[in-house]
Amino acid sequence: xxxxxxxxxxxxxxxxxxxxxxxxxxxxxxxxxxxxxxxxxxxxxxxxxxxxxxxxxxxxxxxxxxxxxxxxxxxxxxxxxxxxxxxxxxxxxxxxxxxxxxxxxxxxxxxxxxxxxxxxxxxxxxxxxxxxxxxxxxxxxxxxxxxxxxxxxxxxxxxxxxxxxxxxxxxxxxxxxxxxxxxxxxxxxxxxxxxxxxxxxxxxxxxxxxxxxxxxxxxxxxxxxxxxxxxxxxxxxxxxxxxxxxxxxxxxxxxxxxxxxxxxxxxxxxxxxxxxxxxxxxxxxxxxxxxxxxxxxxxxxxxxxxxxxxxxxxxxxxxxxxxxxxxxxxxxxxxxxxxxxxxxxxxxxxxxxxxxxxxxxxxxxxxxxxxxxxxxxxxxxxxxxxxxxxxxxxxxxxxx
Numbered sequence: 001x002x003x004x005x006x007x008x009x010x011x012x013x014x015x016x017x018x019x020x021x022x023x024x025x026x027x028x029x030x031x032x033x034x035x036x037x038x039x040x041x042x043x044x045x046x047x048x049x050x051x052x053x054x055x056x057x058x059x060x061x062x063x064x065x066x067x068x069x070x071x072x073x074x075x076x077x078x079x080x081x082x083x084x085x086x087x088x089x090x091x092x093x094x095x096x097x098x099x100x101x102x103x104x105x106x107x108x109x110x111x112x113x114x115x116x117x118x119x120x121x122x123x124x125x126x127x128x129x130x131x132x133x134x135x136x137x138x139x140x141x142x143x144x145x146x147x148x149x150x151x152x153x154x155x156x157x158x159x160x161x162x163x164x165x166x167x168x169x170x171x172x173x174x175x176x177x178x179x180x181x182x183x184x185x186x187x188x189x190x191x192x193x194x195x196x197x198x199x200x201x202x203x204x205x206x207x208x209x210x211x212x213x214x215x216x217x218x219x220x221x222x223x224x225x226x227x228x229x230x231x232x233x234x235x236x237x238x239x240x241x242x243x244x245x246x247x248x249x250x251x252x253x254x255x256x257x258x259x260x261x262x263x264x265x266x267x268x269x270x271x272x273x274x275x276x277x278x279x280x281x282x283x284x285x286x287x288x289x290x291x292x293x294x295x296x297x298x299x300x301x302x303x304x305x306x307x308x309x310x311x312x313x314x315x316x317x318x319x320x321x322x323x324x325x326x327x328x329x330x331x332x333x334x335x336x337x338x339x340x341x342x343x344x345x346x347x348x349x350x351x352x353x354x355x356x357x358x359x360x361x362x363x364x365x366x367x368x369x370x371x372x373x374x375x376x377x378x379x380x381x382x383x384x385x386x387x388x389x390x391x392x393x394x395x396x397x398x399x400x
Contacts, residue, residue, distance in 0.1 A: 029096055029101065029104075032064065033105065035058075036092075036105050036108040037109070039054070040109040040285050050085040051077075051085055054085075055070060064092075072326075073095075077091070079335060079339050081243070081244055082288075082312075082314070083246065083287065085109075085285075085286055086110065087319055090106045090320070094323055102316060103316065109285065112284065113289045114285075116284075117280070118301070118304055120283075120293070121293045122296070124275065124293075125297055128272075134400070137396065138396040139394070139396020139397070140392050141274045142358075142362050142374070143389055144274055144277055144281065145361045146370075147385055148277075148354055149354050150378045150379065151350065152347060155346070155350060156351065159343045159347050163344075165195070166340060169344040170344045170345070170351070173188075173349050174351045177356065178351075178356065181356050187349070190345075191341035191345035193338065193341070195337040196337045199337040200336070200337040231299055232299055232306050235295060235298055238261075238310075239295075239310035239311040240311070240313060241260075242257060243310065243314040244318075254350060257276075257277075257291075258270075267297070267298045268294060270357070274360065276290050276294050277290055278389055281385045288311055288312075291308055295307025295308065366399045374392065
């Protein structure tokens with residue numbers, strides 16, 4: 001992360017100001033967990049802002065982690081699939097207490113938003129048929145589409161730069177998604193493999209990860225214990241697969257989720273899916289916590305737990321298994337080529353999903369106006385996404 005992001009983060013109206021500066025050797029792990037619990041509760045503003053808070057608090061002010069160690073975690077998060085803020089939180093825990101520490105910081109960071117989403121999901125599932133709730137999401141849905149449109153545009157520019165092959169991949173996946181209404185996962189993986197073949201054809205030698213994965217087996221075992229058959233097993237397997245393919249940004253998960261949740265399994269309607277995405281945007285923490293909302297609607301509290309554990313398991317493994325190896329081999333040509341191709345495809349899928357979902361969200365002149373005004377405001381000003389969603393909901397109540 002560059003220094004500008006850190007400076008931008010320092011303008012947050014509610015900074016996590018430390019009481020004293022502590023060296024990393026003298027910091028108890030309990031203090032680290034309390035920090036991430038608070039950050040998970042108050043960390044609005046998106047992944048870049050939240051990572052900026054971490055750099056400001058943990059590196060610059062408290063001195064709990066060396067600057068280079070922190071930047072290594074950011075680089076790892078930008079390469080491996082998953083939401084950047086959660087990955088960096090896991091990385092800090094990994095440096096402190098290994099794989100167990102990564103799991104603990106992940107839990108502390110994710111738990112607040114998980115509980116908030118669970119509470120909203122419980123209310124939503126009970127009252128979703130009421131006209132007031134329908135009116136609320138009448139305004140929220142087009143605003144969410146504007147947010148996703150901006151995210152898709154930024155992801156395309158950030159990923160593709162002036163690489164015509166990356167733009168070609170994005171355009172192809174966009175066309176497939178927009179015309180068929182499906183977001184094929186194989187195109188994301190295939191795009192990464194294609195660039196490996198074009199730019200960095202590998203030898204058969206595999207990297208040695210040593211014993212860095214020690215201590216990680218309880219996570220997938222716990223997942224297996226949560227969902228052993230039927231809908232819960234399908235839910236867990238789907239979110240495991242999805243969590244392994246979230247390249248680019250948190251909102252890049254939207255097309256993958258929609259494909260499985262709406263098109264393949266028919267767990268949610270398209271309108272319910274948009275409402276779930278809105279919940280991920282309103283709450284602090286990573287957008288992929290949308291999985292908890294979906295899981296609750298499908299299988300209650302157990303479904304929410306299964307979906308959350310499943311989607312974060314590959315993200316967690318992407319930090320603790322290759323972490324040290326990645327730091328030593330961050331310039332690996334195969335890794336960089338795969339990430340470039342996969343992220344370009346994910347950006348194209350996100351852009352295509354905008355077209356598909358807008359047909360559901362923009363249904364008349366008022367919703368079209370909400371979408372366009374929101375798009376214009378987000379394009380011109382840096383407005384926090386929760387504020388946008390809440391105001392749009394209020395407009396929905398007034399107009400509908």
